[in-house]
Amino acid sequence: MFWPTPQDYREAIQNPHICFQDPELQSGLPELDKLGLPRPISGSFASVYRIKCGHSEWAIRCFTNNVKDQKDRYDAISSHLSSVNLPYMVPFEYLSEGIKINGNWFPVVKMQWVEGESLLYYIQRNLHNVEILKGLANQWLKIINELHMANIAHGDLQHGNILIHRDEIILIDYDGMYVPGLNGMLSNELGHRNYQHPGRVVEHFGPYIDNFSFWVILIAILAVSVDASLWNSLGAGEAEESLLFRQKDFVSPGESRAFELLELVNDETLRSLVNCFRDVMALEVPNVPKPPDPESQVNVVHHPAASVSSVSADLATKLNTYLTAFYDKFTIKKRLAVAQSQPETLDPVDSSWVLDYLTAEARPFWPLPTYGLVLERTVSFSVITLTALATTVMYGKAPITGLASCTALGLVIEIAFLSWRYVKLPTVMEKRTTSEKIKELHGAASDLTSELNKINYIKQELQQMEENKINDLLQRQREISERVKNETEEVEKELWSQISEIAGERQTIDQEEHTELAGLLASFRKTWLEDQLKKHTISKEKIPDIDDEIKRRLRSNGIRTPADFLDINIFQSYGRKKIEKVYMILKNGGSVHIELSPSQAKALVEWKKMIERKYRPNIPQSMPPGEITALKSKFNDRKSILNNVEQTYKTRAQDLISTIKQTYSPEHDLLKREEDAARIILNNELNQFDKEIFEINKHLLGEKWELNHLSKKMDSFKDINFLKFLRKVFLFI
Known part of the structure; x- marks a missing residue:
């Protein structure tokens, strides 16, 4: 039985009520294209149609080839998925008699329609949103471990089969999925080349077949979250149907530009992880381990095929170590960690780590109670009393001098005493310490501001210098491309001139061939007609007005068949009477006089024309193949010479163009590599500057926060001064 083509499916789905057996699908409406026909989404093994049935929408997967055990596979997959209930798997139903084509039933898969964008578009849209990429990486790690725990392998993990809906991953297309119920079978597909181990074959079918793809996708997500420029530098996207890696990178990692650029990224943990992936690539497919779960204590080797003997303990340790480091770095555990890992997106004024500097509000100064200054008052009044006594004693001897001296x-x-006691008061000491701290903080803030301005200036200068360097590299690349273009155009211009000249000669040969062929055809047709005329002898034919005597005369002059003469000429002469003579024009160009009357001559000509009319419909329209071949052979030799000359010109032009490209290619490639390296270095340096600026801003904000706090504290000391202290001592207020 034939298997339907995509066009067969498309024509059938125009009438859902006829082609489907499922009652719900019979009432559905297919999504249409601009021509009003069902719109297919074509894949390697199936065409998918979107059918809207009331409030439900379904994806109908129509298979373009026949897989004998397809029903058994889908039954096993459906049964296992129902038992594990993973949120990123879409429920489906395998319909053995799903769609009718030309009177025969064929299977389809009925799956809930899922809206979402492919992994490629999602990453590209969020290239500069580090937090979203972190979340995607964490979610991918979770899916890796959940699939492992469920003993499931998708079989074709790639951008087209990974959809993102509201920032949540959804896996689709389960044709090549492995579940325990399929153990011992062969794989019915090998997955996308840019995501699979180059050594994978159909015999590789088990829970381990996704492990390599896990690594490819995880490293790509982590890498662009560290350095978004890698996406464009490596040409990732739909055009190449890849993330950062392509099949050639897996086949020849030593010559891989992807690995070359990844090793230049200014992140030691990522570089270590990439080097670890190189070790993974050297393993056989069944021995490739899945990325470990950093939060679990499970060994990196997760399936029977990957034993400790095949995956060394050192490799297992490295995998766990590097991924744990990355996990710690990219998992958001507190807002401070986010701020430190992403300084370029933070506004220091609004940063959550400001909370680290919050302290209790400065306590107001409460004046000491009057009974708290007993010593000061006792000493003060004692000094006053003694001074008064001394003044009284001295007054009798030297009134003025004694009074002044004792009083002074x-x-x-x-x-002196009260001043000493004043400065020893805890509150006064605290005020003085706070004042000194404020001066110190002003100085520190000024230094930090100067350092920040200096770093910003250096950053701008460096950025300008590096951008000038990159622009210079780009300009040099453009100049090389322009030189290649100009020199190539010169070669092509000369080639065009040579080919035009050859085309003129070829046209002349074609015209000569056509003319000669037309002449030979005319001669051949004439000869053929003469041969037919020769079959009719005049002596045996009944010709009006031509008796046996006339036939004898004709025969005696060599005219036996219509082919022996071409036409007649009648000459008239006038004398006493009109004389008419008939001349027969022979085929050799001569003529002969025959004793015929004009009417007899005309009857003879009409007889010939009648015979010609009989044969003309059957005259050959072409020459015999042998004669045509012989004629063409003569001209083909000349054409062959021209073709050889033309090919020589083209080959020489191609060689010249190749030489031009080879001449400039090394320099252009070197400049391109220098440009890529310069961009990565610039990005790394800018990131380093941003981290330093972030740290300085953090410290500066901390200093300002503390300065503000101390300023408020100083406000609470505004009533603390020596005069008020004296009033408290002497006036008890």
Whole structure:
């Protein structure tokens, strides 16, 4: 039985109520294209149609080739998926009699329609959103481990089979899926070449077949989250049907540009992980381990085929170590970690780590109670009393001098003592310490601001210098491309001139051939007609007005058949009477006079024309093949010479163009590599500057926060001064 083509499916689905057996699908409406026909989404093994049935939408997968055990496979897959209930798997139903084509039933898969964008478009759209890429990497790690725990392998993990809907991963296309119920069978597909181990064959069919793809996708996500420029540098996207790696990178990693650029990324952990992936690539397909779960203590070797003997303990340790480091780096555990890992996107004023600098509000100064200054008052009043006594004693001896001396001495002692006691007060000491700290913080903030300005200036200068270098490299590449273009155009111009000249000669030969062929054909047709005329002898034919005597005369002059003469000429002469003579024009160009009347001559000509009319419909329209071949052979020799000359010109032009490209290619490729390396270096240096700027801003904001806090604290000391202290000592207020 024939198997339907994509066109057969498309024509049938125009009438869902006829082609489907499923009642729901019979009432559905297919999505149409601009021509009003069902719109297919074509893949390697199936065409998918979107059918809307009321509030439900279904994807109908129509197979373009016959897989004998397809039903058994889908039954086993459906049964196992139902038992594990993974949220990123889409429920489906295998319909053995799904669609009718030309009176025969063929299977389809009925699956819920899922809206989403492919992994390629999702990553490309979020290239500069590091947090989303982190979330995607974490989600991918989770799926890896859940599929492993469920003993499932998808079989063709690639961008087209991974959809993202509302930032959640969904896996589709289960044709090549492995579940325990299929153990011992062969794989019915080998997956996308840019995501699979180059050594994978159909005998590789088990829970391990996704492990290589896991690595390819995980490293790509982690790499672009560290350096988004890798996406464009490696030409990732739909055009190449790949993320960062292609099949040639797996076949020849030593010559891989992807590995070359990844090793230049300014992230030691990523470089270590990439080097570890190189070790993984050297393993046989069944021995490739899946990426380990950094949060579990499970060994990196997760399936029977990958024993400790095949995957060394060192490799297992490296895998766990590097991925754990990456996991710690990219998993968001607290807002401070996010801020430190992504300085370029943070606004220091609004950063969550400001909370680290929050302290309790400065306590207000509470004046000491009056009974707290007993010593000060006791000493002060004692000094006053002693001064008064001394003044009284001295007043009798030297009134003016004694009064002044004792008063001055007492005042000095009093002020000195109270000043000493004032500065020893805890509150005054705290005020002085706070004031000194404020001055220190002002100086530190000024230094940090100067350092920040200096780093920003250096960053701008470096960025400008590196961008100038990159622009210079781009300009040199453009100049090389322009030289290649100009020199190539010169070669092509000369080639065009030579080919035009040859085309003129070829046209002349064609015209000569056509003319000669037309002449030979005319001669051949004439000869053929003469041969037919020779079959009719005049003596045996009944010709009006031509009796036996006339036939004898004709025969005696060599005219036996219509082929022996071409036409007649009648000459008239006038004398006493009109005389008419008939001349028969022979085929050799001569003529002969025959005793015929004009009417007899005309009857003879009409007889010949009648015979010619009989044969003309059958005259050959072409020459015999042998004669045509002989004629063409003569001209083909001349054409062959021209073709050889033309090919010589073309070969020489191609060689010249190849030489031109080979001459400039090394320099252009070197400049391109220098440009890529310069971009990566610039990106790394800018990231380093951004980290330094972030740290300085963080410290600066901390200093400003503390300065603000101390300023508020100083406001609480505004009533602390020596005069108020004296009032408290002497006036008890």
